[in-house]
Amino acid sequence: MSxxxxxxxxxxxxxxxxxxxxxxxxxxATLSFAVALVGVAAFFFLLGAEFVGLVxxxxxxxxxxxxxxxxxxxxRRDARKDHGANWGGALLAVAVFGGLAWxxxxxxxxxxxxxHIRALTVKRIGEALMTSYVWxxxxxxxxxxxxxxxxxxxxxxxxR
Amino acid sequence: MINQSIDGFxxxxxxxxxxxIFVNAKQWLLGLLSWLxxxxxxxIQVASSLINIFALLFVFLTxxxxxxxxxxxxxxxxxxxxxxxxxxxxxxxxxxxxGIKMLIKEDIVPARADKLVHFLAPILIAAAAILALGxxxxxxxxxxxxxxxxxxxxxxxxxxxxxxxxxxxxxxxxKFSMLGAxxxxxxxxSYELPLIITVLPVVMVVGWLTPDRIVAAQTGYTLxxxxxxxxxxxxxxxxxxxxxxxxxxxxxxxxxxxxxxxxEIVAGHMTEYSGFKYATFFMAEYIGMFAITxxxxxxxxxxxxxxxxxxxxxxSYVWFFTKLSALLLVYIWLRGTLPRTRIDQIMNFxxxxxxxxxxxxxxAAAVWHYAGRGLRGWLWSFVVIAIVYTALSMLLxxxxxxxxxxxxFAE
Numbered sequence: 001m002s003x004x005x006x007x008x009x010x011x012x013x014x015x016x017x018x019x020x021x022x023x024x025x026x027x028x029a030t031l032s033f034a035v036a037l038v039g040v041a042a043f044f045f046l047l048g049a050e051f052v053g054l055v056x057x058x059x060x061x062x063x064x065x066x067x068x069x070x071x072x073x074x075x076r077r078d079a080r081k082d083h084g085a086n087w088g089g090a091l092l093a094v095a096v097f098g099g100l101a102w103x104x105x106x107x108x109x110x111x112x113x114x115x116h117i118r119a120l121t122v123k124r125i126g127e128a129l130m131t132s133y134v135w136x137x138x139x140x141x142x143x144x145x146x147x148x149x150x151x152x153x154x155x156x157x158x159x160r
Numbered sequence: 161m162i163n164q165s166i167d168g169f170x171x172x173x174x175x176x177x178x179x180x181i182f183v184n185a186k187q188w189l190l191g192l193l194s195w196l197x198x199x200x201x202x203x204i205q206v207a208s209s210l211i212n213i214f215a216l217l218f219v220f221l222t223x224x225x226x227x228x229x230x231x232x233x234x235x236x237x238x239x240x241x242x243x244x245x246x247x248x249x250x251x252x253x254x255x256x257x258x259g260i261k262m263l264i265k266e267d268i269v270p271a272r273a274d275k276l277v278h279f280l281a282p283i284l285i286a287a288a289a290i291l292a293l294g295x296x297x298x299x300x301x302x303x304x305x306x307x308x309x310x311x312x313x314x315x316x317x318x319x320x321x322x323x324x325x326x327x328x329x330x331x332x333x334x335k336f337s338m339l340g341a342x343x344x345x346x347x348x349x350s351y352e353l354p355l356i357i358t359v360l361p362v363v364m365v366v367g368w369l370t371p372d373r374i375v376a377a378q379t380g381y382t383l384x385x386x387x388x389x390x391x392x393x394x395x396x397x398x399x400x401x402x403x404x405x406x407x408x409x410x411x412x413x414x415x416x417x418x419x420x421x422x423x424e425i426v427a428g429h430m431t432e433y434s435g436f437k438y439a440t441f442f443m444a445e446y447i448g449m450f451a452i453t454x455x456x457x458x459x460x461x462x463x464x465x466x467x468x469x470x471x472x473x474x475x476s477y478v479w480f481f482t483k484l485s486a487l488l489l490v491y492i493w494l495r496g497t498l499p500r501t502r503i504d505q506i507m508n509f510x511x512x513x514x515x516x517x518x519x520x521x522x523x524a525a526a527v528w529h530y531a532g533r534g535l536r537g538w539l540w541s542f543v544v545i546a547i548v549y550t551a552l553s554m555l556l557x558x559x560x561x562x563x564x565x566x567x568x569f570a571e
Contacts (some may be wrong), residue, residue: 027330031277034323054312062319062352066345089243151420 007047013039026072034065051125169496179475183301184391186211205361212304216293224446225255229553231492238496258439265435270333273432277331282433282440285324289447291317296454297371299464299477310371311363314455315356321448325429328441332432340428343503344419347409350510355406358399361525362390362459370456375463384469389462394542395524400460404487405453409506414495418503452485454480512556520548523525 006007016039019032044053129137177184191209223260229244229252230445236243236347244251269278276518295310297303307313322345329341364375380388390396419428430441457463461483464476501509524541531537 027274027277031323031327038222050307051309051312054309058312058316061323062316066322066326069323069330073330143297152303 006043009042009046027069030065033068034061037065038059065139068154079127091098179300179477181475182215182299182477183362187204208429208571209305214295216304217290220290220293220447220450221299221443224443225259225451227446227450227488228258228442229254229297230496232427234489234492235496238493240464262436262439265436266437268432270432271332274331274333275400277327278432279331279437281324281328281331282437282444284327285321286344286440286444287318287448288317288324289444289451293447294449295371296451296458297463298454298480299374299475302464302477303372306372307372309369311374311455313370314451315359318448318451319352328433329429332429334432334495335424336431337429340419340425340431343425344412344429347412347416347418347503347506350507351406351409351514353508354402354518357515358403358406358521359459360518361395361521362396364522364525365529371458371463375458375465378462378465381469387462387465389465390458391460393447393538394526394545395521396460397546398517398524399521400456402491402521403456407449407456408491409492409510411449411452413449414489415498415501417500418506421500424440449488449491450484454482456487457483473510504529513552516552517548520545 013036016032016035020029020036023032037056041053041056041060044050044056066148188210190204190208193199193207197203199207232254233243233251244254246256247253269275292314294304295307295313303310325341325344325348328338329339329344332338332427361375366374368374368377378389380385380394382388386392391400412419419425421428422428425431430438433441457480464480466472466476466479524544527544528537528541531540
């Protein structure tokens, strides 16, 4: 059941990612990027990490995708120029793929019984955030507050 | 006297079985299915989900039809005219007529539109709205699907609406559509922040993101009289009002309906939609409204709990839908009463008033918790909110007198 779901989601995610990389119109690419992100979120759901999946949807679809879309709208016309094949990118992709494949094949295929992981509940995440990760949390909070105030200052009406 | 006779008539067991009638019916149906076909467990699971989905769609599409006609009737009453009264008794069959009209209308897609995006936008928006309904507890044991982070799921799904609105605006290849989508997204993003922050105090006090737990935390009555709903605490009342206003903006309802306007921007991002696609947008808007009010009832109004312990024999889902209808009635009432606001007023209101107040709610909830959740906590959190409210209203008071309007951009 879950392996069927895995294959389906994997196909969807990969197709969307491929579309995001190859589609001519930037807006189409962005929308397929959003679909790919939903696919990744679905993987987290499949793994039982609901919280991470939900946050992924929340942050990436609700905020990052909208941000990208606005950036495209505000910065440029829909460029449709064909730049020719990007050889450097292709080389890098092949290198990364080769490295990963090497690592995968190098790893001895022993079936280690997966340790029983307790379901990652919201409560546990909250406890971890408030105990072991208080400092990063506070720093992120400070950063976000600064960003919020900065955005407000940027859009504030100038006094004449 | 009456209560006693009803109590005598409705034995606790009877009222319990009435309360659980839908749950039991579903169990019976699933049992029948597995007995008849001998299907494996996962088939039963899928069937169970399908039953939930169809029940949800049936209930809320009926509610949508009812709401659309009731809204027009009530607006008519407020504006001193008859509402729709031609089709069926009291005009109650009006939604059927509307539906048939929408179905047989021509579906026009602009020649220069992005066909696929234009087509997908209404589907996505409706799917997001309907998905959000799934996590709300409609009655005792009546949550369509329970997940640990139900509240988070609600907002995660709701946040995809923005992308769908953008798709509608961009895909139509029309200036009005694009500008309307921009307006809609701007106001949805600004109000999503207070919407989520006003939920935080409830989540903090309960300690769970699961709607069922939040409802369970509001069980019981103080002194056997006042229900322990969060709306009866100072922070809860404030958060409820803020949540309600933010929800009003999120669903683009009347005091805040700038994305639409016949005189300036036609129908906003829905300008280029006709026929059934337009109806889908309309439906998604209403369903989103049901979801937001349902969540408000769950978070602050005690979900499916009854307001008085003597009234507990009435089934839980009746209470939930009573609360939902009451909130929807307030929506209609506001629409009939208030004029539209300008976009800069909406934004100022969000950033200068609603956001600081919702942060105050979080602090007040913490104060309430540490002062012992009793009368003392009530008083202290009230003090916190009163101080911030007074300070904010003094700060934001511009002392502006009524004067002729000064045009800055149009000479």
